[in-house]
Amino acid sequence: EHKDSLEQILSDLFAAKDLLDVFANAGVARELRLATLRASSGTTFVINGIMLEDELIVHLVDEARRGREYAYAPYSHFNVGAAILTSNRVGERRIFTGCNIENAAYGSTVCAERTATFKAVSEGFRKFHAYAVVGGFDMSMPKAARANAQKAYITPCGSCRQVTNEFEANPCAVIMAKDTGEVYMTTLNYLLPSGFGPRALGVDAADYDGGYAKRMIQKG
Protein backbone atom coordinates (compact mmCIF):
# COMPACT_ATOMS: atom_id res chain seq x y z
CA GLU A 1 0.00 0.00 0.00
CA HIS A 2 3.06 2.21 0.08
CA LYS A 3 2.58 5.08 -2.31
CA ASP A 4 6.23 6.02 -2.67
CA SER A 5 9.08 4.64 -4.75
CA LEU A 6 10.80 1.34 -4.12
CA GLU A 7 13.86 3.16 -2.74
CA GLN A 8 11.62 5.04 -0.34
CA ILE A 9 9.95 1.83 0.79
CA LEU A 10 13.32 0.18 1.38
CA SER A 11 14.75 3.14 3.28
CA ASP A 12 11.57 3.31 5.40
CA LEU A 13 11.88 -0.41 6.14
CA PHE A 14 15.51 -0.10 7.23
CA ALA A 15 14.80 2.99 9.32
CA ALA A 16 11.81 1.42 11.07
CA LYS A 17 12.41 0.08 14.58
CA ASP A 18 9.43 -2.28 14.45
CA LEU A 19 6.40 -3.24 12.37
CA LEU A 20 4.30 -0.45 13.90
CA ASP A 21 6.87 1.99 12.56
CA VAL A 22 6.60 0.41 9.11
CA PHE A 23 2.82 0.91 9.19
CA ALA A 24 3.24 4.55 10.21
CA ASN A 25 5.74 5.15 7.39
CA ALA A 26 3.42 3.47 4.90
CA GLY A 27 0.53 5.73 5.93
CA VAL A 28 -1.67 2.99 7.39
CA ALA A 29 -1.12 4.18 10.96
CA ARG A 30 -0.71 7.52 12.72
CA GLU A 31 1.29 8.42 15.79
CA LEU A 32 0.34 11.51 17.76
CA ARG A 33 0.56 12.88 21.27
CA LEU A 34 -2.47 12.61 23.53
CA ALA A 35 -1.93 16.20 24.67
CA THR A 36 -2.12 17.38 21.05
CA LEU A 37 -5.36 15.45 20.55
CA ARG A 38 -6.79 16.85 23.77
CA ALA A 39 -5.93 20.39 22.72
CA SER A 40 -7.28 20.09 19.18
CA SER A 41 -10.99 20.42 18.71
CA GLY A 42 -12.98 18.94 15.88
CA THR A 43 -10.02 17.43 14.05
CA THR A 44 -10.89 14.27 12.17
CA PHE A 45 -8.27 11.66 11.33
CA VAL A 46 -8.81 9.26 8.49
CA ILE A 47 -7.09 5.94 9.10
CA ASN A 48 -7.56 3.19 6.55
CA GLY A 49 -11.02 4.41 5.67
CA ILE A 50 -12.16 5.12 9.23
CA MET A 51 -12.90 8.64 10.38
CA LEU A 52 -11.80 9.17 13.95
CA GLU A 53 -12.51 12.40 15.74
CA ASP A 54 -9.94 13.70 18.22
CA GLU A 55 -12.60 13.69 20.96
CA LEU A 56 -13.43 10.04 20.41
CA ILE A 57 -9.78 8.97 20.44
CA VAL A 58 -9.17 10.84 23.70
CA HIS A 59 -12.38 9.49 25.22
CA LEU A 60 -11.52 5.88 24.34
CA VAL A 61 -8.03 6.23 25.81
CA ASP A 62 -9.46 7.78 28.98
CA GLU A 63 -12.02 4.97 29.23
CA ALA A 64 -9.32 2.32 28.71
CA ARG A 65 -7.38 3.93 31.57
CA ARG A 66 -10.52 3.86 33.72
CA GLY A 67 -10.91 0.17 32.87
CA ARG A 68 -7.31 -0.48 33.87
CA GLU A 69 -7.97 0.76 37.41
CA TYR A 70 -9.69 -2.57 38.10
CA ALA A 71 -6.91 -4.72 36.62
CA TYR A 72 -6.43 -7.87 38.66
CA ALA A 73 -2.79 -8.74 38.07
CA PRO A 74 -1.22 -9.97 41.33
CA TYR A 75 1.13 -12.32 39.44
CA SER A 76 2.50 -10.35 36.49
CA HIS A 77 1.90 -6.92 38.07
CA PHE A 78 1.13 -5.81 34.54
CA ASN A 79 -2.09 -3.78 34.42
CA VAL A 80 -3.98 -3.54 31.15
CA GLY A 81 -7.16 -1.63 30.28
CA ALA A 82 -9.29 -1.62 27.15
CA ALA A 83 -12.31 0.31 25.90
CA ILE A 84 -14.33 -0.73 22.85
CA LEU A 85 -16.75 1.47 20.93
CA THR A 86 -19.54 -0.86 19.86
CA SER A 87 -23.01 -0.85 18.39
CA ASN A 88 -25.88 -3.32 18.63
CA ARG A 89 -28.41 -4.53 16.06
CA VAL A 90 -30.67 -1.53 16.52
CA GLY A 91 -27.75 0.86 16.07
CA GLU A 92 -27.30 1.98 19.65
CA ARG A 93 -23.70 2.80 20.49
CA ARG A 94 -21.96 2.00 23.73
CA ILE A 95 -18.42 1.84 25.07
CA PHE A 96 -17.44 -1.20 27.11
CA THR A 97 -14.32 -1.21 29.24
CA GLY A 98 -12.27 -4.17 30.45
CA CYS A 99 -9.19 -5.08 32.46
CA ASN A 100 -6.97 -8.13 32.59
CA ILE A 101 -8.12 -10.71 35.12
CA GLU A 102 -5.35 -13.06 36.21
CA ASN A 103 -5.73 -16.42 37.88
CA ALA A 104 -3.62 -18.49 40.26
CA ALA A 105 -3.72 -21.09 37.49
CA TYR A 106 -1.87 -18.65 35.24
CA GLY A 107 -3.21 -20.04 31.96
CA SER A 108 -6.78 -19.19 32.99
CA THR A 109 -5.94 -15.48 32.84
CA VAL A 110 -7.97 -13.35 30.46
CA CYS A 111 -6.73 -10.15 28.81
CA ALA A 112 -8.35 -6.73 29.10
CA GLU A 113 -9.42 -6.69 25.45
CA ARG A 114 -11.27 -9.98 25.81
CA THR A 115 -12.89 -8.92 29.08
CA ALA A 116 -14.28 -5.85 27.26
CA THR A 117 -15.26 -8.00 24.27
CA PHE A 118 -17.18 -10.46 26.39
CA LYS A 119 -18.91 -7.69 28.32
CA ALA A 120 -20.04 -6.13 25.03
CA VAL A 121 -21.11 -9.29 23.23
CA SER A 122 -22.96 -10.62 26.28
CA GLU A 123 -25.02 -7.40 26.22
CA GLY A 124 -25.84 -7.68 22.51
CA PHE A 125 -23.21 -5.17 21.32
CA ARG A 126 -21.13 -7.05 18.79
CA LYS A 127 -20.17 -4.57 16.14
CA PHE A 128 -16.77 -3.17 17.09
CA HIS A 129 -15.89 0.19 15.54
CA ALA A 130 -12.78 1.08 17.50
CA TYR A 131 -10.91 0.09 20.61
CA ALA A 132 -8.20 1.52 22.81
CA VAL A 133 -5.61 -0.37 24.85
CA VAL A 134 -3.36 0.91 27.64
CA GLY A 135 -0.97 -1.05 29.81
CA GLY A 136 1.98 -0.96 32.14
CA PHE A 137 3.50 -2.38 35.30
CA ASP A 138 1.82 -1.48 38.58
CA MET A 139 3.35 0.78 41.23
CA SER A 140 4.85 -2.18 43.13
CA MET A 141 7.33 -2.70 40.30
CA PRO A 142 10.67 -0.86 40.14
CA LYS A 143 10.64 2.47 38.35
CA ALA A 144 13.14 1.19 35.79
CA ALA A 145 10.90 -1.75 34.86
CA ARG A 146 7.92 0.58 34.50
CA ALA A 147 9.84 2.97 32.30
CA ASN A 148 11.23 0.13 30.20
CA ALA A 149 7.76 -1.26 29.53
CA GLN A 150 6.66 2.13 28.19
CA LYS A 151 9.28 2.10 25.45
CA ALA A 152 7.05 -0.04 23.24
CA TYR A 153 3.30 0.13 22.71
CA ILE A 154 1.14 -2.47 24.43
CA THR A 155 -0.35 -4.19 21.39
CA PRO A 156 -3.27 -6.60 21.67
CA CYS A 157 -2.02 -10.20 21.97
CA GLY A 158 -2.69 -12.70 19.19
CA SER A 159 -5.68 -14.26 20.93
CA CYS A 160 -7.28 -10.84 21.46
CA ARG A 161 -6.70 -9.89 17.82
CA GLN A 162 -8.46 -13.09 16.79
CA VAL A 163 -11.36 -12.65 19.23
CA THR A 164 -11.96 -8.99 18.33
CA ASN A 165 -11.65 -9.81 14.61
CA GLU A 166 -14.82 -11.88 14.99
CA PHE A 167 -16.76 -8.70 15.77
CA GLU A 168 -14.92 -6.03 13.80
CA ALA A 169 -17.10 -3.50 12.02
CA ASN A 170 -14.64 -3.87 9.11
CA PRO A 171 -12.49 -1.95 9.53
CA CYS A 172 -12.09 -1.52 13.27
CA ALA A 173 -9.65 1.07 14.59
CA VAL A 174 -7.12 0.02 17.21
CA ILE A 175 -5.72 2.80 19.38
CA MET A 176 -2.71 2.13 21.59
CA ALA A 177 -1.63 4.67 24.17
CA LYS A 178 1.57 4.84 26.18
CA ASP A 179 1.56 6.37 29.64
CA THR A 180 4.29 8.66 28.33
CA GLY A 181 1.70 10.39 26.14
CA GLU A 182 2.11 8.89 22.67
CA VAL A 183 -0.93 7.51 20.88
CA TYR A 184 -0.75 5.12 17.95
CA MET A 185 -3.72 4.48 15.70
CA THR A 186 -4.18 1.81 13.07
CA THR A 187 -6.81 -0.74 12.12
CA LEU A 188 -7.22 -4.36 13.11
CA ASN A 189 -6.69 -5.67 9.58
CA TYR A 190 -3.06 -4.46 9.81
CA LEU A 191 -2.51 -6.14 13.17
CA LEU A 192 -4.16 -9.35 11.96
CA PRO A 193 -3.69 -9.59 8.20
CA SER A 194 -5.79 -12.24 6.44
CA GLY A 195 -7.48 -13.07 9.73
CA PHE A 196 -9.69 -16.12 9.93
CA GLY A 197 -13.25 -14.95 10.48
CA PRO A 198 -16.93 -15.81 10.11
CA ARG A 199 -16.82 -15.31 6.35
CA ALA A 200 -14.31 -18.15 5.98
CA LEU A 201 -17.04 -20.46 7.26
CA GLY A 202 -19.59 -18.92 4.93
CA VAL A 203 -21.51 -17.62 7.92
CA ASP A 204 -23.28 -14.28 8.15
CA ALA A 205 -22.61 -14.15 11.85
CA ALA A 206 -23.60 -10.51 12.30
CA ASP A 207 -27.30 -11.39 12.39
CA TYR A 208 -26.98 -14.52 14.48
CA ASP A 209 -29.64 -14.57 17.17
CA GLY A 210 -30.53 -18.21 17.78
CA GLY A 211 -34.09 -17.40 16.76
CA TYR A 212 -34.96 -15.60 19.98
CA ALA A 213 -35.32 -12.12 18.48
CA LYS A 214 -37.61 -13.43 15.72
CA ARG A 215 -39.78 -15.25 18.26
CA MET A 216 -40.04 -12.09 20.35
CA ILE A 217 -41.15 -10.11 17.28
CA GLN A 218 -43.81 -12.76 16.47
CA LYS A 219 -45.08 -12.60 20.07
CA GLY A 220 -45.21 -8.83 19.72
Ligand code: THU
Ligand atom coordinates in the same frame (compact mmCIF):
# COMPACT_ATOMS: atom_id res chain seq x y z
N1 THU B 1 -2.44 -8.68 28.80
C1 THU B 1 -3.60 -8.06 28.43
O1 THU B 1 -4.52 -7.89 29.24
N2 THU B 1 -3.71 -7.63 27.14
C2 THU B 1 -2.73 -7.72 26.21
O2 THU B 1 -2.94 -7.35 25.08
C3 THU B 1 -1.42 -8.24 26.59
C4 THU B 1 -1.35 -8.96 27.89
C5 THU B 1 -2.30 -9.12 30.20
C6 THU B 1 -2.32 -10.59 30.42
C7 THU B 1 -1.54 -10.74 31.72
O3 THU B 1 -2.44 -10.56 32.80
C8 THU B 1 -0.57 -9.58 31.70
O4 THU B 1 -1.06 -8.67 30.71
C9 THU B 1 0.85 -9.98 31.36
O5 THU B 1 0.90 -10.75 30.24
